Amino acid sequence: MTPHTPSETPLVQMIDIEKHFGGIRAVNGVSLDLYPGEVVGVLGHNGAGKSCLMRILSGAMLPNEGSIRVNGETAEIHNPHDARDLGIETIYQTLALADHLNAPSNLFLGRELKTRLGNLDDHKMMSETVRILKRLNPNFKNLTDPVSSLSGGQRQVIAIARAIYFDVKILIMDEPTAALGPSETAMVGKLIKQLRSEGIGILLVSHDMHDVFELCDRVIVMNKGQNVGSHPIEDVTKDDVLSLIIKGELPHDWVPRSQEKPQ
Amino acid sequence: MAVFDRSAAPPLMTLKLTAGSFHKLSALLTLAVLILVFSFGNAAFFSVNNGLTVLLQTSVIGLLGIGMTLVIITGGIDLSVGSVLALSGTITGLSIKAGVPVAPAMMLGVLTGAACGAFNGFVITKMRITPFVATLGMMLIARGIALQLTGAAPISRLGETFGILGNGSLFRIVEDTGGIFPKVVFPGIPYPAILLVVVALLAAYLLNRRQTGRHIYATGSNEEAARLSGVLVDRTKIFAYTLSGALAGLAGNVLMSRLVTVQPNEGVMYELDAIAAAVIGGASLMGGVGNISGTMIGAFIIGVLRNGLNMAGVSAFIQQIVIGFIVILAVYVDQIRNRR
Numbered sequence: 172m173t174p175h176t177p178s179e180t181p182l183v184q185m186i187d188i189e190k191h192f193g194g195i196r197a198v199n200g201v202s203l204d205l206y207p208g209e210v211v212g213v214l215g216h217n218g219a220g221k222s223c224l225m226r227i228l229s230g231a232m233l234p235n236e237g238s239i240r241v242n243g244e245t246a247e248i249h250n251p252h253d254a255r256d257l258g259i260e261t262i263y264q265t266l267a268l269a270d271h272l273n274a275p276s277n278l279f280l281g282r283e284l285k286t287r288l289g290n291l292d293d294h295k296m297m298s299e300t301v302r303i304l305k306r307l308n309p310n311f312k313n314l315t316d317p318v319s320s321l322s323g324g325q326r327q328v329i330a331i332a333r334a335i336y337f338d339v340k341i342l343i344m345d346e347p348t349a350a351l352g353p354s355e356t357a358m359v360g361k362l363i364k365q366l367r368s369e370g371i372g373i374l375l376v377s378h379d380m381h382d383v384f385e386l387c388d389r390v391i392v393m394n395k396g397q398n399v400g401s402h403p404i405e406d407v408t409k410d411d412v413l414s415l416i417i418k419g420e421l422p423h424d425w426v427p428r429s430q431e432k433p434q
Numbered sequence: 435m436a437v438f439d440r441s442a443a444p445p446l447m448t449l450k451l452t453a454g455s456f457h458k459l460s461a462l463l464t465l466a467v468l469i470l471v472f473s474f475g476n477a478a479f480f481s482v483n484n485g486l487t488v489l490l491q492t493s494v495i496g497l498l499g500i501g502m503t504l505v506i507i508t509g510g511i512d513l514s515v516g517s518v519l520a521l522s523g524t525i526t527g528l529s530i531k532a533g534v535p536v537a538p539a540m541m542l543g544v545l546t547g548a549a550c551g552a553f554n555g556f557v558i559t560k561m562r563i564t565p566f567v568a569t570l571g572m573m574l575i576a577r578g579i580a581l582q583l584t585g586a587a588p589i590s591r592l593g594e595t596f597g598i599l600g601n602g603s604l605f606r607i608v609e610d611t612g613g614i615f616p617k618v619v620f621p622g623i624p625y626p627a628i629l630l631v632v633v634a635l636l637a638a639y640l641l642n643r644r645q646t647g648r649h650i651y652a653t654g655s656n657e658e659a660a661r662l663s664g665v666l667v668d669r670t671k672i673f674a675y676t677l678s679g680a681l682a683g684l685a686g687n688v689l690m691s692r693l694v695t696v697q698p699n700e701g702v703m704y705e706l707d708a709i710a711a712a713v714i715g716g717a718s719l720m721g722g723v724g725n726i727s728g729t730m731i732g733a734f735i736i737g738v739l740r741n742g743l744n745m746a747g748v749s750a751f752i753q754q755i756v757i758g759f760i761v762i763l764a765v766y767v768d769q770i771r772n773r774r
């Protein structure tokens with residue numbers, strides 16, 4: 172019941188990606204596919220290499236080895252600019268906000284709206300920010316304050332808004348709900364479902380099993396820098412996934428749940 | 435002055451008293467108190483003539499301070515402006531001696547400053563040398579070149595035209611009384627003061643209304659975030675240092691023109707006045723914070739202090755001591771603000 176047919180070209184193919192820091196093999200030969208309209212959960216223990224893999228796709232980090240294809244074509248992603256040009260938007264685990272700037276300035280950072288004379292169009296940026304934030308959090312205020320004075324959740328909402336405002340085709344979400352309250356988390360869940368119905372491919376890094384099983388079509392588990400399993404969500408249970416995360420392998424008696432005969 | 439009234443967090447400032455505007459208000463108050471105290475001490479202090487003198491004297495610190503503000507907002511520092519000022523003046527002077535007309539010669543001087551700044555930016559971004567060390571190096575290099583080229587001797591007899599920029603003024607009204615000295619009705623607005631106002635307005639416009647300005651704030655606020663957002667961080671920094679160098683070159687030409695002599699020894703420790711002006715005006719050495727109007731207030735505090743102490747007959751040595759304390763105080767205020 173995967174949303175893609177095998178003949179379809181993947182939106183993203185990451186092939187044999189390696190990233191080393193001195194002796195540390197943060198990402199050790201990982202391959203990953205993402206199809207249009209698919210939500211893939213990327214799981215793994217702390218330090219498994221999830222963020223590194225995501226940062227490589229978003230151009231924030233250069234891999235030592237490996238290649239990336241977008242829509243079947245080899246993509247040269249040397250910096251975040253390149254990734255954005257390919258429609259890859261990222262919500263970084265660190266959020267990547269400029270503390271002294273306010274919400275609209277952050278939302279449009281690097282892609283500022285301008286008037287005909289080339290001046291910054293702060294009024295337009297403000298009204299657009301109000302519009303998009305209303306969708307995510309109707310109670311959002313403090314739009315003129317520097318974002319350093321906002322709560323962790325509010326900052327996260329700005330980072331999310333920034334990723335979906337522009338023409339996104341591939342969305343990377345590195346623990347997007349870590350600082351959010353229940354209603355904001357529910358809002359993000361709704362947003363993910365909507366984006367997926369629009370054909371956008373989403374990589375969702377999360378430690379929250381409930382969210383993963385609620386939102387993802389497929390899970391990829393990383394263990395010590397390696398991809399130890401990629402499974403449609405209906406083939407695995409939470410225990411199966413936990414086993415992959417902790418031991419790096421499935422339980423010995425595992426059979427794909429979708430092929431299991433009801434007793 | 436509408437472009438001036440914006441603090442570090444653009445846009446749409448609320449009426450709320452933000453930390454930035456509080457700092458600016460206290461700096462403005464300090465300036466008012468200084469003027470008041472000096473006026474009580476000496477009636478001649480609070481006169482049109484002396485006001486214009488202060489304006490003239492502040493123009494050099496002000497120009498340096500504007501460039502310094504841009505650099506400080508990116509999270510850097512430029513220790514080379516005093517030396518670059520001297521080198522730029524030297525290049526202008528030597529060019530004039532070589533037969534280049536005054537205006538293009540001055541242009542060459544400013545370009546020299548810009549080149550020094552671009553070099554600073556290159557060393558900082560591409561060689562990844564910290565701004566402190568990179569510009570300390572340039573401070574020695576530029577001064578060394580200026581002294582080497584001139585043999586440490588001043589260049590004089592540069593012609594009357596060379597003195598216009600520093601000594602001329604707009605709307606000067608003189609009444610011919612028939613005597614040897616015509617009566618000066620209005621001394622006019624000195625060109626350096628006009629230059630300062632124009633440059634300040636342009637810099638404020640750049641910082642508040644242009645994408646480059648927004649990127650300067652973003653770079654100093656969180657360099658990694660700016661980079662991830664697609665801001666060309668290196669280019670933004672090189673731009674700031676180049677502008678700082680160019681403004682040091684401009685300040686050098688103003689200063690040497692006022693003296694109608696090129697002094698390769700001029701401008702020693704001016705970088706500290708410029709840093710002090712920016713910091714007194716609310717710029718944070720941690721980056722991401724600062725604005726032109728604040729720096730202008732800071733430059734005037736230093737200018738008024740120098741002028742007032744001079745008129746009160748306080749020695750240059752004591753002046754140094756006072757300004758030294760002010761610098762410490764200003765950085766202390768900066769720290770308290772960051773701790774909150």
Ligand SMILES: Nc1ncnc2c1ncn2[C@@H]1O[C@H](COP(=O)(O)OP(=O)(O)OP(=O)(O)O)[C@@H](O)[C@H]1O
Pocket residue numbers: 192195196197215216217218219220221222223224264
């Ligand atoms: N810039 C860096 N320099 C050196 N080592 C790094 C760097 N970034 C990550 N690492 C190392 O790479 C490994 C993988 O880190 P990564 O951030 O990808 O983990 P993660 O799976 O995202 O963990 P978490 O769940 O805690 O976010 C870790 O051992 C980390 O110490």
Ligand SMILES: [Mg+2]
Pocket residue numbers: 221222223264345
């Ligand atoms: Mg991570």
